[in-house]
Amino acid sequence: MKKHTITFRLNGEPCTLDVEANELLLDVLRDKVGVKSPKAGCERGDCGSCTILLEGKSVRSCLILAVEVDGQEITTVEGLSRNGLTPLQQAFLNHNSFQCGFCAPGMVLTVTELLEKNPHPSKEEIQEAIAGNLCRCTGYQPIIDAVLELTKK
Numbered sequence: 001m002k003k004h005t006i007t008f009r010l011n012g013e014p015c016t017l018d019v020e021a022n023e024l025l026l027d028v029l030r031d032k033v034g035v036k037s038p039k040a041g042c043e044r045g046d047c048g049s050c051t052i053l054l055e056g057k058s059v060r061s062c063l064i065l066a067v068e069v070d071g072q073e074i075t076t077v078e079g080l081s082r083n084g085l086t087p088l089q090q091a092f093l094n095h096n097s098f099q100c101g102f103c104a105p106g107m108v109l110t111v112t113e114l115l116e117k118n119p120h121p122s123k124e125e126i127q128e129a130i131a132g133n134l135c136r137c138t139g140y141q142p143i144i145d146a147v148l149e150l151t152k153k
């Protein structure tokens with residue numbers, strides 16, 4: 001199949017790759033670039049474990065073709081943590097918000113996006129924001145507690 005050369009910024013660094021027209025962004029990030037934080041869960045848009053930020057907006061990388069991100073900016077948790085844990089990540093740590101951690105990168109990015117738009121969300125707003133990020137382990141309460149503690153006025 002014909003290859004396409006794409007260039008995008010990944011966690012602040014330029015990245016140029018040859019990809020096939022049908023390659024998924026999730027697979028390219030994990031297998032070609034070596035960025036492992038986006039996780040392959042359902043691979044059909046249902047679980048949120050593959051979430052990344054594309055131009056600052058949370059999206060599911062299992063539903064995006066790699067060719068679509070040509071010229072765009074991608075952030076994963078590797079980029080968020082370049083200078084150490086963010087206050088949100090530290091809050092999650094303080095509250096033992098994750099057990100197996102499979103959902104954690106997607107959850108962190110989804111809440112990061114929420115806090116950019118709404119620095120003091122209510123419990124209901126947090127629940128609504130993370131409704132598409134499935135967690136099998138925690139029952140969500142420690143995740144919500146961490147965000148509320150961090151953002152309380």
Ligand code: FES
Nearest residue numbers: 041042043048062
């Ligand atoms: S792996 Fe993409 S939403 Fe589940």
Ligand code: FES
Nearest residue numbers: 099103135136137
């Ligand atoms: S901590 Fe295991 S899926 Fe969320």
